[in-house]
Amino acid sequence: MTEERHDAELAQEVERQSTRVLQWRFVLNLALMVFDALTYFAVGYLVMSRSHEMKLLSTRLQLHWSINPYLYLVVCALIWIFCCHVTGVYHRHVFADGYQLNMLLLKAMFVCWVSVCALNFVIQSNVSFMTVCLTSLLVWIVEMIVRMVARLFLTQRHRKGEYSYPTVIVGSPEGIGQILKFLNQRKQLNYKPVRVCPIRVNERTGLIEADPNVGLLHEEVKKSWGKPIRIVDYGDDLAERIAETGAQTVMVTDVLDRFSDNLSTFAVQMESLNLEIALITSALDIAEHATQMRNIQGMSIMTISLPQYSPSAKVKKRIFDLVVSSLAIVLSSWIMVIVAIAIKVEDGGPVFYKQERIGLRGKPFYIHKFRSMRVDADAHLKEVLEANGQEMGARYKLTHDPRITKVGNFIRKTSLDELPQFFDVFMGSMSVVGPRPQRDFEVEEYDPVYATRLLVKPGITGPWQVSGRSDLNEEESRQLDVSYVQDWSVLGDVVYILRTVGTVLRPSGAY
Structure with missing residues (x-):
């Protein structure tokens, strides 16, 4: 009875937590919408007042009808809210990612700008084009500042365990342990584990069943999370029992393979009770591919492709690299002179x-940098690694490399040593954004999955440079590089460049 009472109390607590989260999300989104509307209204009013355009007229059908300026601004503010909603600005999964959110705000503002211009064309108002542009720009800047402040508050609350979504983690004991370790390191994410469900595949039937190795599960939970988490046994009524706990998310780590009947059946059971499925996937998962279904003489064929590898997308990428590298060379020329x-x-x-590095599709090329080490540094790499108890490999780390000069230490911390690589980008052997180029002995250690990073040009900056750099472990850095191959885009490259600026201003993990 004591255990049953404990389960009931825990279920009630999870239910209260779930209710608080739903209430918080509703209140937060409502508050943001109201604030967004007021922001657009206020900024629009100030700009129109300064430009003496508060006396609005419509010349539609050659008539000079008077338009209430406040009603006009209210309509524009509603258009702004609608554009934010359509582009996903209010989605809970992007709120904690500042760079992604800012790009969504920019996208929403562009859609809003087009919509307001269309509105002015339809009603033939006397609002100038410059007023619309200036209003849009100022609203975007104000929104970014406000979202940054709100994100700092929310991230602090998430780290304290507040406003987090009660989550049940399903998978093998080892998979559960890995995801618990990840969530424990990133408490700003809004997932709070309340139950774990160990499962395995029955080798005879191929069906999912409960994993009886409870001892291994408790060991993994203790090692990764630091405190015990109650187990919910796998069974036909799993969805009902998860729903009774008040959990909102079911996170699947492994065992349930993508596109399998086991996962499809499991997902339908969970989603039928309005439980969200969070699926941990491989970096090369085909979900990002464009799919097309065709039926040929009774046979269904699904074709998949990555749009960013089309000829037109590659041309856009090359134009982007040429523009950015040219601007970087011109603007940083005086810095390069001082460093030299x-x-x-x-x-x-x-x-x-x-130094020779391996580039696109395994072809070698020479990378150029400002020299940050003594002249004979390469000849002493092996002995320096041995002195630090390391071996030559793809992910060796030297926190304090004795070969680095005083000037070299500064330009490495500030990433100024990378500036000459913009000439490599301009000549076409590199891209502004992409996985960092590595040496031949490092490439030799690639497994088939990690080798996919060679399918794109190496870059000056990339995923792991803006996500912790040398502080990342091998698995995390590989995941980031392979993911870039899967979902790169020109807009995404812009985000990485903006994040690189933040990393240069606040360097961490640069050895």
């Missing part, structure tokens, strides 16, 4: 350093 002089003055050695 500092390197030459320190030890009299060469300013630039070139």
Whole structure:
């Protein structure tokens, strides 16, 4: 009875937590919508007042009808809210990602700008084009600032376990342990594990069943989470029992393979009770591929493709690289001159350093950087690694490399040593954004999945540079690189460039 009473109390607590989260999400979204509307109204009013356009007229049908300016601004504010909603600004999964949210705000503002321009064309108002543009720009800036403040508050609350979605984790004991470790390291994410459900595949029938290795599960939970989590046994009524706990999300780590009947059956059972499925997938999962179903003489065929590898997308990528690299070379030329002089003055050695790296589809090329190490650094790499108890490999780390010069230490921390690579981008051997190019002995260690990073041009900056750099473990860095191959886009590259600026201003993990 004591255990049953404990389960009932825990279920009630989870139910209360779930209710609080739903109420919080409703209140937050409502507050954001009201604020967004007021922001657009206020900014529009100020801009129109400054430009002396508060006396609105419509010349539709050559008539000079008077338009209430406040009603006009209310309509524009409603258009702004609708555009934010359509582009996903209010979605809970993007609120914690500042760069992604800012890009969605930019996308919403562009759609709103087009819509307001269309409105002015239809009603033939005397609002100038410059007023619409200035209003849109100022609203976007204000919204980014407000979202940043709100995100800091929310992230702090998430780390304290508040406003988190009660979650049941389903998978093998090892898979459950891995995801618990991930969630424990990133408490700003809004998932709060309240139950775990260990499962395995019956080798004879191929069906899913409960994993009886409870001892291994408790060990994994203790090691990864630090405190016990109640187990919910797998069975036909699993969805009902999960729903009774008040959980909102079911996170699947492994065992249930993508596109399998086991997963399809499991997902339908959960979704029929309005439970959200969060599926941990491989970096090469085909969900991001464009799919097309065809029926040929009674046979259904699904074709898949990645749109970003089309000829037109590659041309856009190349144009983007040319524009960005040209601007970077021009704007940073004075910095490069100063760095070059500092390197030459320190030890009299060469300013630039070139090294053979492996590029697109395994073809070697020479990468150029400002020299940050002593002249004979490459010849001493092996002995330095041995002195630090490491071996030559794809992911060696040297927190304090004795080969780095004083100037080199500064330009590495600030990433100024990478500036000459914009010439490599301009010449076409590299891209502005992409996985970092590695040496031949590092590439030799690639497994088939990690080798897919060679399907795109290497970049000056990329996923792991803006996500912790050398502080990431091998698995995390590989996941980021492979994911980039799967879902890169020009807009995504813009996001990485913006995040790189933040990383340069607040460097971490740069050894």
